[in-house]
Each structure stands twice: as structure tokens, then as C-alpha cells.
């Protein structure tokens with residue numbers, strides 16, 4: 595039985611005021627104890643969020659990390675620095691990092707490894723663009739992204755990841771994948787993981803991301819291979835985010 599995970603990725607949004615509002619709303623929300631919830635705000639809000647969530651089951655995540663050892667990397671943030679804020683998970687391979695900041699599969703793998711070495715949970719994001727979908731390349735692209743990371747890790751390391759399938763054409767567009775489209779790709783990813791190890795496939799949480807909202811979450815989360823959501827825009831609205839958390843229960 596996989597515990598659903600609902601993670602709110604604020605991207606480059608939010609404020610101290612919103613962290614206070616969301617953490618307070620989550621504390622009073624009577625969240626289902628069988629659903630794991632995580633907040634992933636920008637770096638500048640992590641310390642405040644970590645303090646507010648110290649006694650809460652809600653986990654704290656970071657949007658990226660620099661995989662190098664501490665040292666002369668102006669402007670960058672290491673796993674060790676993130677951990678001091680209470681961070682437990684870290685996004686790797688988000689499509690915005692891949693496309694806007696040039697992170698290729700090797701860069702994603704380096705970040706996954708750094709997260710694992712630091713004891714953080716890497717949340718590996720994968721997904722195809724609209725052009726790739728229209729060219730009938732979903733399988734090649736998505737499984738290629740899975741293989742680029744999973745194929746390079748030791749079996750025990752693989753089990754520590756969470757994967758988020760985020761079709762790029764659905765991110766921030768209001769155009770959600772249908773539950774059937776999402777389920778089809780999730781099943782394909784799980785089948786690939788099963789080739790590595792049936793127990794890995796059985797235990798791995800596969801989240802869906804891309805315009806998941808309060809009004810479409812239940813249908814998506816009902817699919818047998820969808821184990822939660824990576825939520826962007828809707829995670830900035832406390833009531834909507836909490837409604838999605840409830841939908842996963």
C-alpha cells in the first residue's frame with residue numbers, strides 16, 4: 595500500500611505572509627494521517643516554513659540544490675544548507691529547470707545523487723513536451739528520463755525516490771492530462787520500474803503534476819497508478835491545496 599503524497603511547489607511565488615497563512619491553515623485542516631503532505635516554497639521562505647512546521651507532519655521540500663560540496667559557489671545552495679532549514683525532500687529534474695536552466699539528464703542525476711548522499715528524498719520530475727507527444731514520443735522521452743537516473747543508481751538508492759510525471763503541456767496551462775492519459779503513462783513508468791525490480795515498482799510513489807486543481811484532483815487520484823500530486827498554482831491557495839489533500843485521503 596503506497597501512502598499518497600501531495601506536494602505543493604510554489605516555484606518563484608509566495609511570501610512570508612503566505613507561508614504563515616498556509617502553515618496555519620494546514621495545522622487546522624485535520625489532514626488524513628494516511629496522506630503525506632509537503633510544502634516546497636522558495637529558498638528564502640524555507641527557514642520560516644521549517645520553524646512553523648517543526649511539530650507538524652507536513653514535510654518541507656526544496657525546489658533544487660547544488661550538488662557540489664560546500665565551497666566557492668556564489669548564489670548556490672547545498673543539501674547541507676537546506677537540511678538546516680528542516681528540508682527533507684528536494685525536486686530534481688523539474689521541466690522548468692531542464693528547459694530554462696539547461697539541466698540535462700547528467701545534471702539531474704548529479705542532484706539526485708547529492709540528495710541521496712545527504713539523506714534527502716529526491717522527487718524526480720519527468721514528462722514530455724506537447725511536440726514530443728504529438729510526435730508520438732511519450733514513451734521514449736519519459737522512459738528515457740526514468741532510465742537516465744534509475745539505471746545509474748544502486749538498487750537500495752532507487753527505492754528512496756519519488757517520481758512525478760508532469761506532462762510539460764499541462765504545467766500552468768489549465769490543460770490537465772485526462773485521468774486516462776495520466777494513468778496510461780504512470781502504468782508505463784511502473785512497468786519499466788518492474789523490469790528493474792517488481793518490489794521497486796510496487797513501492798514507488800508516482801505523482802501526477804500539471805494543472806491538478808481542487809475540482810479535478812479526485813478523478814486523477816482515483817487512478818490505480820497515481821499516488822499523489824505535485825501541485826503548482828493551486829498550492830498557493832490554502833483552501834484549494836487543502837481540498838486536494840483531502841481528495842487524496
Ligand SMILES: O=C[C@H](O)COP(=O)(O)O
Nearest residue numbers: 603765766804805826827
Ligand atoms: O511542480 C508543479 C508543476 O509544475 C505543476 O504546476 P501547475 O499545477 O501550476 O500546473
